Amino acid sequence: MRQTRGVREIHVIGIGAGDPDQLTLQAVKAMRSTDVFFILDKGEAKADLTRLRRDMLDAHLPEGGYRVVTARDPERDRSAGGSAYSPAVGDWRSARADLYEELIARELGDGETGAFLVWGDPSLYDSTLGILEEVLERGNVSFGYDVVPGISSVSALVARHRTGLNRVGGAVQITTGRRLAEGFPEGVDDVVVMLDAHQTFREYVGQDLDIYWGAYIGTPDEILVSGPLHEAAPRIERVRAEARERKGWIMDTYVLRRGGAEG
Numbered sequence: 001m002r003q004t005r006g007v008r009e010i011h012v013i014g015i016g017a018g019d020p021d022q023l024t025l026q027a028v029k030a031m032r033s034t035d036v037f038f039i040l041d042k043g044e045a046k047a048d049l050t051r052l053r054r055d056m057l058d059a060h061l062p063e064g065g066y067r068v069v070t071a072r073d074p075e076r077d078r079s080a081g082g083s084a085y086s087p088a089v090g091d092w093r094s095a096r097a098d099l100y101e102e103l104i105a106r107e108l109g110d111g112e113t114g115a116f117l118v119w120g121d122p123s124l125y126d127s128t129l130g131i132l133e134e135v136l137e138r139g140n141v142s143f144g145y146d147v148v149p150g151i152s153s154v155s156a157l158v159a160r161h162r163t164g165l166n167r168v169g170g171a172v173q174i175t176t177g178r179r180l181a182e183g184f185p186e187g188v189d190d191v192v193v194m195l196d197a198h199q200t201f202r203e204y205v206g207q208d209l210d211i212y213w214g215a216y217i218g219t220p221d222e223i224l225v226s227g228p229l230h231e232a233a234p235r236i237e238r239v240r241a242e243a244r245e246r247k248g249w250i251m252d253t254y255v256l257r258r259g260g261a262e263g
Contacts, residue, residue, distance in 0.1 A: 014150015
């Protein structure tokens with residue numbers, strides 16, 4: 001009788017914005033059914049991110065019941081701007097797909113389950129799902145995968161500021177610093193801004209806006225600033241620069257809210 005080989009499976013697990021207590025029961029269950037965890041090393045400057053992932057594994061999994069495979073994350077050309085931005089991101093994602101394909105083929109046996117631990121939520125400004133689809137489309141390695149949602153930095157940010165994402169009957173838009181630099185979205189009073197390395201909020205200090213800003217949300221290094229934008233912006237610039245100098249990296253998110261809109 002012909003035997004069929006077991007199918008490789010992958011869990012894409014959202015692990016929250018940084019607080020180990022933000023792991024959901026579903027995430028812990030998925031972690032406990034995993035044989036191999038794939039963790040990308042982003043270098044010494046971001047060693048905190050690798051350590052937090054390992055701390056979560058140590059806290060929730062029995063010792064010796066799993067393997068951790070670490071690989072160096074491909075470098076991305078962050079100097080590319082304008083029309084070169086999208087091709088640079090595409091090249092980086094393809095390099096990651098090469099790495100994922102190699103890791104799955106080499107480290108994950110037939111019938112085993114692997115996992116990628118994704119910061120925040122896998123559906124929000126994260127490349128893992130798209131990269132796994134690219135690997136499958138190549139046809140060199142086969143696997144199934146599922147997605148476990150996580151608490152995003154957006155949800156954690158507004159919770160820490162004790163506010164909501166939108167007002168009654170209003171819309172909220174999630175965008176990037178690059179997009180915000182092109183203009184404040186029309187018809188929206190509440191805008192969530194992510195991936196803003198250039199502090200684009202400074203371009204709007206003359207407008208009637210409030211800001212709810214946070215960095216390293218959910219970690220011991222968490223920083224929160226809120227208030228009218230013209231008052232809060234200088235403080236955010238100062239504490240952001242100090243934190244980046246101290247840690248060597250920063251992840252921050254903020255909400256811009258038009259004043260005078262109905263609550």
